[in-house]
Amino acid sequence: MKKLDKLxxxxxxxxxxxTFFVTLFVLIMQFVWKYIxxxxxxxxxxxxxVELLVYxxxxxxxxxxxxxxxxxxxxxxxxLGESFELVAIKSAGIxxxxxxxxxxxxxxxxxxGAFLFANYIIPIANLRAKSLLYDITQSKPAFNxxxxxxxxxxxxxxxxxxxKDPDNKTIHQVMIxxxxxxxxxxxxxxxxxxxxxxxxxxxxxxxxxxxxNGWRFExxxxxxxxxxxxxxxxxxxxxxxxxxxLKALAFDRLPLDAFASNQQMLNIRQLDEGIDSLRxxxxxxxxxxxxxxxxxxxxxxxxxxxxxxxxxPLKVDSFWKVVPEKSQRYVLERxxxxxxxxxxxxxxxxKDYTDNRSKIALFKVEWxxxxxxxxxxxxxxxxxxxxxxxxxxxxxxxxxxxxxxFFVIFNIFFMLGEKMARKDVMASWSGxxxxxxxxxxxAAFLVYKAMNDSNLFNKEAYFRAFNTVKKYIQKxxxxxxxxx
Numbered sequence: 001m002k003k004l005d006k007l008x009x010x011x012x013x014x015x016x017x018x019t020f021f022v023t024l025f026v027l028i029m030q031f032v033w034k035y036i037x038x039x040x041x042x043x044x045x046x047x048x049x050v051e052l053l054v055y056x057x058x059x060x061x062x063x064x065x066x067x068x069x070x071x072x073x074x075x076x077x078x079x080l081g082e083s084f085e086l087v088a089i090k091s092a093g094i095x096x097x098x099x100x101x102x103x104x105x106x107x108x109x110x111x112x113g114a115f116l117f118a119n120y121i122i123p124i125a126n127l128r129a130k131s132l133l134y135d136i137t138q139s140k141p142a143f144n145x146x147x148x149x150x151x152x153x154x155x156x157x158x159x160x161x162x163x164k165d166p167d168n169k170t171i172h173q174v175m176i177x178x179x180x181x182x183x184x185x186x187x188x189x190x191x192x193x194x195x196x197x198x199x200x201x202x203x204x205x206x207x208x209x210x211x212x213n214g215w216r217f218e219x220x221x222x223x224x225x226x227x228x229x230x231x232x233x234x235x236x237x238x239x240x241x242x243x244x245x246l247k248a249l250a251f252d253r254l255p256l257d258a259f260a261s262n263q264q265m266l267n268i269r270q271l272d273e274g275i276d277s278l279r280x281x282x283x284x285x286x287x288x289x290x291x292x293x294x295x296x297x298x299x300x301x302x303x304x305x306x307x308x309x310x311x312x313p314l315k316v317d318s319f320w321k322v323v324p325e326k327s328q329r330y331v332l333e334r335x336x337x338x339x340x341x342x343x344x345x346x347x348x349x350x351k352d353y354t355d356n357r358s359k360i361a362l363f364k365v366e367w368x369x370x371x372x373x374x375x376x377x378x379x380x381x382x383x384x385x386x387x388x389x390x391x392x393x394x395x396x397x398x399x400x401x402x403x404x405x406f407f408v409i410f411n412i413f414f415m416l417g418e419k420m421a422r423k424d425v426m427a428s429w430s431g432x433x434x435x436x437x438x439x440x441x442x443a444a445f446l447v448y449k450a451m452n453d454s455n456l457f458n459k460e461a462y463f464r465a466f467n468t469v470k471k472y473i474q475k476x477x478x479x480x481x482x483x484x
Contacts, residue, residue, distance in 0.1 A: 004094070005102040008076070012103050015075045020068035027060045028053060039136065052136070055129035059122050062373040065114045067407050069107055070380035074399035076103075077388025086389055096451050100385045107381040115374035119267045127265040145171075145198075154244055156180030169197050174211060176242065190217040191242065201243075209242040216240065263359075263366040271367045278360045285356075288349045293342065357424065364428035365421045372432045376410065379436045382443035386450030406439070413438045 032039070032053075039049070077100075080086045089099055145151045151159045157180060162173030174196050178189035193214030200207055216235040266274060383406055391398055413435035421431025430437075 073384030081392030368432035
């Protein structure tokens, strides 16, 4: 490795690391903004939130890598062009392709690392992130009683507090409507109290209401005591302690095996095995069709198509002459029953077959994703390197604008191709590689322009071209006026 190669690699590594973490942070914030309603108000511990963000950030690494390569390559070559180092290198007889060669290999190494990360790390991260996110979204909000509002998140209870003191413990005008399972199938209880306090137990599993000066109403089914109608019992109290079990509000973790079969949780080998097993299921649908259609309703091929034109017309009346009149209704019912059974079986098989093909498409899409995102690092580098040498602007301003534009284009084609591949409109490989295929001609065009010192983004060149066209139009107009 020559000193020039070491120089360009050192110049590239710093911006790449910085832009990678900035890009990853932006993608994580996008995730948090998307699920902010599911995260707020659940009483989650800090380790749980940190765990979710760590697993989510790991799953976003393959998407952050291409954008970081694109932005850092534009910044690197923009800085070199702005300081006229590129001019000095070209004047020394070193071509642009030779100059970007070490970074091309480095981008290939980054792409390979992104593939290995996507194949071995991301399935585990996705499994834990999806499982944890599902547990969070399914958990109920933390216990928070507001004054003047009915609270019903505890199963079997409805609680209303007219007023809460600033200490958040003392409550006034308390009403508790009890329909919990342990109160009986038809029993209803109502507790009214002038004031009280609410405190969590040391293990935070129970919420204890200590009520003062109130009444306890209970309506019971009179049939249990041999009486007709219902019984209303009223009990007064000076102090009454009512515990509430908060188990329903607790954050529970489901086993990871519940999500292990999803295609996003599998590596290449597991995806191949899954695709093979799903393809093997198709044979069962073929056997079902054969059992319900081919064996019951054989369709014979005509020996000669001309025979069909000369064949005598089918006479339905002759059929009824063969079948006795008393058996005709039975025959019709059997035919209708057989046709209905066949239709039901074929409809179910067709739906299962469609679902199976959709699942195969999802597996293929995930298989291609691991390779296409890795290859995107190389494609976007081939766009960023010549683009930076053409615009000759360093820093974060202009490079960031161009990086965002090309990454938006990449993302649009990537999502469009993925959607069409999932719907089986396009083949899985063409859909998932659509973004790379669309950007590759742009990369070739920019490399060609950069090698020929193009003024592609020079506003003076466009101004001169505009003046040339303007003078030509004026000249043609003057010649037309003279001729007329």
